[in-house]
Amino acid sequence: KNQVEQSPQSLIILEGKNCTLQCNYTVSPFSNLRWYKQDTGRGPVSLTIMTFSENTKSNGRYTATLDADTKQSSLHITASQLSDSASYICVVTRNQAGTALIFGKGTTLSVSS
């Protein structure tokens, strides 16, 4: 069964600290993996995208890793800010056209001062 599992379900950290979110997937075929950030009341916004051959991708303070052998990905957030408070969704695409997406349930991150 095609599934994307994320952990933890929720996370609270202090402003300025780092954190790492996990994503395990059992999706086949595999085209790419994306991390989206979804602010409350907003639509998801793409942070990173990685194909099978890429094992790390950065976007500012966000760094995503991908291990295609173990089918695991992580999203590392450095020096967290209050504005990082959001839901982070791991999404695996099954086809190159980008039409077949499998979504994780997301990790809700709360950054407090």
Place this chain on the structure above:
Amino acid sequence: SAVISQKPSRDICQRGTSLTIQCQVDSQVTMMFWYRQQPGQSLTLIATANQGSEATYESGFVIDKFPISRPNLTFSTLTVSNMSPEDSSIYLCSVLTSGQETQYFGPGTRLLVL
């Protein structure tokens, strides 16, 4: 990236009524999709909106409940018909543009059915 707007942004409706959600894109796109995000759940694809023809629905979703229109390459509507409290969700449209693999999402419509 495409700029997507949705109307309304939120609504509170009575059971048995219908609501039409609009999705407008600032440029022509190849594909448009409608998703549902129930509380605490991941996004679920409802259907692919096809320009000039009937939408393609995913398993568990039917046209009578979620009629969709796409009259041109920049606009689509989703109607949630005969609503019940179980339809309370966030409804999002997304688009794919030619040559791009990333779906861009609208801001969503937060629906509460009483």
